Amino acid sequence: xxxxxxxxxxxxxxxxxxxxxxxxxxxxxxxxxxxxxxxxxxxxxxxxxxxxxxxxxxxxxxxxxxxxxxxxxxxxxxxxxxxxxxxxxxxxxxx
Numbered sequence: 457x458x459x460x461x462x463x464x465x466x467x468x469x470x471x472x473x474x475x476x477x478x479x480x481x482x483x484x485x486x487x488x489x490x491x492x493x494x495x496x497x498x499x500x501x502x503x504x505x506x507x508x509x510x511x512x513x514x515x516x517x518x519x520x521x522x523x524x525x526x527x528x529x530x531x532x533x534x535x536x537x538x539x540x541x542x543x544x545x546x547x548x549x550x551x
Contacts, residue, residue: 462508462531463492463495464491464493465492467492468533468537469496469537470488472484472497472534472541473485473497474534475534475538476541481538481542483501483545484538485497485498485499485500486498487520496516496521497541498521498524499545502525503524503548504526504527504544504545504548505521506527506529508529509529509530509531510531527544
């Protein structure tokens with residue numbers, strides 16, 4: 457089955473998460489299931505789930521992240537995505 461969205465190593469979220477870890481940015485966590493076909497980044501405080509535009513929805517989104525704020529990100533470089541994510545997380549902790 458062909459995928460219409462980036463999966464595995466082609467998806468930017470694993471790189472974003474690795475960059476966050478390298479910077480010591482701890483609030484960001486990753487979920488990677490179905491051999492990289494479904495990847496989400498999330499924060500517990502604030503409760504935010506990040507999804508790449510074009511990624512398919514999943515039962516996991518409803519089960520695990522039902523009460524989270526969902527933010528859809530446009531594809532970009534890992535550095536730009538991490539900067540956007542940090543801004544959203546900081547805004548959520550200021551509320």
